[in-house]
Amino acid sequence: MASNLFTSDRLTVEDKSTRLYKWMTDRPDSSSTELLQEVYDEQASYYDELLCDKMGWYGWKEGSEFFNGQLEKFGFSKGIRILDAGAGTGLVGKRLSELGYTNITALDISHKMLIQCKEEGCYKEFHQCDLNIDSLDAYNKAFDAVIAIGIFSKALVLPQGMKTLHNCVKKGGLVCISSRSKHFENFGHKAMTEEMVAKGFWKNIGRQDTDNYFTGQISGHYLTFQVQ
Template identity: 30%
Template sequence: MAAVTTNIEWLNRAYSAKGLSDLRTLYDEWASSYNTDLSRSDQDYVAPTLAAATVARYLESTPLNSVKILDAGCGTGLVGASLAKLGATDIDGVDLSPGMLDVARKTKAYKDLDPVDLSKPLTKDNDAYDVVTCIGTLTHAHVGPGVLSEFVRVTKKDGWIVATVLDDIWESVGYREVIEKLVEDKKVELVSADSGDYRRGAGVSARMVVLKVIA
């Protein structure tokens, strides 16, 4: 029971963070046990595996080892590791927490890992990536929907953005509105925003947003 209480405490702190410094400190402290905490049956954090499978599905006949991927908010590297298992070999990761990046580095899935504040413009070139993933970061008290425009900017035409957005903030925080504007401006095609498992053991669901960049 104590372990469950501890894990809920981490999540509660993450969802009520009071700014970047608070978030960075939290994730630096949590990094060493993050994977273990979220893999327990009462959490069952399946989003990274599902996201990697989603990328592979929409790329269809394009081999994953031929595409360049940015894993934004990569954390401990769960998404990158899942993508690497499916054949991806050219993955960059960015995250706010140096402690999380230290854990991600041990996966050997990433070519480059950098500490980055996603609330600011990315220091990446236009059209730099075939795919951008952002799993577990578009959540309470983290990065707002404005970052989606940056993801579009760094993604090549006909490239893909795959991101999770928690169901309970999909409309209230403005993610749906921002995506609809990107569609209206003919920058992306909204391929899917279906709700599904996120932290399955805890009964938490999220939208798996799939955008195809068209401009």
């Protein structure tokens, strides 16, 4: 259970950082809804310190700014309706709010993470779901753009989650995703983006690569697709 991995009173934040990194890297496939909820509910109160300060991940900032650049390039206003998929504690939403965006919905698998999002004061709506099993029919073509930073990996959201997010966006809208290079290329996520391009679901309109996506100079990608 996740509690055995992360909640021992004897573990320092550094210990939890090491265990979380190994858990995210080594899990053979996507985890169950219950396990993912437990992991992220338990970490909600110290997640920012764990992920940013101890693990050195600032993809939320780089990804938000890349997304903003893409939106500005294609003439979207600051009042568009945005879905922050895998919102976590609200780091992406907070940065987008600082950049002027005013209509953001937070989506996450963890109830306690969404409580943290509410405290940031930058979201209008909140939705708890597992993108691996929830079709989000209520949000069909409801958003002008989606941002999904750091959720597509073998331990978190499977490749078909991209189709779910695609279905939430109006024609001409944007979907921005990020992933570690290893996970993107080796666990079906890259193949899914290419399949969706080939079938006319969306077209790839932007890409930014980084050699320091995560601690240890791990490479990663930020990608933007326009819904067709």
